[in-house]
Amino acid sequence: MVRTREVSSTELVTAHIQQIKRINPAINAVTELLSESALQAAQAADKHLAKGEPCGPLHGVPVSIKDSIDVAGTKCTAGTLGRKNAPPAQEDATLVKRLRDAGAIPLCKTNLPDLLFAYESDNLIYGRTNNPYDLERTSGGSSGGESALIATCGSPLGLGSDAAGSVRLPAHFCGIASIKPTTGRLPRTGHVPPAGGWVAEVWQIGPMARYVEDLKLAMELLSGEDGLDFTCPPAPLDEPSNLSGLRLAFFTNNGFARCTPETEEAVQAAARYLASCGMVVEEEVPPGAADAYELELALLGADGSEGIDAYLQTIGSHQRHPLLEDGFLSRMRIRRASMAQFASLWAQWDQYRADLARFFKQYDAILSPVYTQPALKHGESVKPGNFEGFSYTMAWNVAGVPAAVVRCAEKDGLPINVQVITKPWRDMLTLQICQELEKKFGGWKQSRQSL
Secondary structure: OOOOOOOOHHHHHHHHHHHHHHHHHHHOOEEEEOHHHHHHHHHHHHHHHHOOOOOOOOOOOEEEEEOOEOOOOOOOOOOOHHHOOOOOOOOOOHHHHHHHHOOOEEEEEEOOOHHHOOOOOEEOOOEEOEEOOEEEEEOOOOOHHHHHHHHOOOOOEEEEEEOOOOOHHHHHHHOOEEEEOOOOOOOOOOEOOOOOOHHHHHOEEEEEEOOHHHHHHHHHHHOOOOOOOOOOOOOOOOOOOOOOOOEEEEOOOOOOOOOOHHHHHHHHHHHHHHHHOOOEEEEOOOOOHHHHHHHHHHHHOOOOOHHHHHHHHHHOOOOOOHHHHHHHHHHHHOOOOOHHHHHHHHHHHHHHHHHHHHHHHHOOEEEEEOOOOOOOEOOOOOOOOOHHHHHHHHHHHHHOOOEEEEEEEEEOOEEEEEEEEEOOOOHHHHHHHHHHHHHHHOOOOOOOOOO
């Protein structure tokens, strides 16, 4: 619409600013609104277009950025008190720069948990983000500000990050689409905290949007090495496939956490539809699915959380949000490993990935729940039983494979997404299957909640 001049970039950015001002008091998704710089960039975009100058695929389009990813001229708090007054970033993170190069305009930073480690977006600087479908429920974490804002049309496209489900779980709770790409697919330069150590093997930055087609465009724009993140190889994007004849495994119970009937039916309905599209569909649980929860927490907690504790101490975060302590850290501290135990753990990790690689010789894709149920009420994510449900997203972090989610059902007005997984580097096939499901089941739907 901008490129064809149906709407100017200035009008588009202004409309999003107005929408944010209208909805943010209710959902509290935005930590910093960049109105002045965004409007200046929009006016410049309109002038370039009027002169007939070349424009990128996102020319004049506003985007939102999770407050753990650097945007030049803005502070990056990562939701933790020690960075409350962090100096403005001197330059954009690689992926923000690539969005700008495509013509996009950073509009705002969005809320997240304390140091990203929680499945609810609540911190001691900005408070909690509410779910737009029920304000008494969480939008998820750690990219919960992104999911809530995008779901309420405050942004069409954004960046989150995912170490245990942090772009997929919030997307599920808010009914939008997202992808955790293959580990190493997108450079993580400019993320806070930075990538490093063995934990870097389980997380990735990923795009979030209301529509799968926008994720496909984002992946095309964002992929590729940057010469700075050495974990990001020059891997080309996969080409579109004919879904007919591809083999799909689906499961509704990983043997560790049981889903609600509505969640199970959403996955089963998606599987039936994909079978009608010509895919060969079989119910089969991937090897190691029941062990993924323990494997990820053991990897994250191998040092007894000393690395996180030291980082928080160094930056001055002497007070921490209860969700950080009661969620991940309490579970990590009890999993401290000796060097011999860590070597054994790494061998288990290798075996898990090797078994899954063999599974992908038989199947092209996997279909599963994202979580055991729709969005939880505030504060419930850390409860025993609920926390184990996050095993459905953890499984693909420890595997390093791409996993995307799309809305396919609802229960009492709350969205229910399903998750599509493929082998490493087949990111675009993951989105292709999600887009097919979106066509059938409708994808994102506007909240009926009065905001």
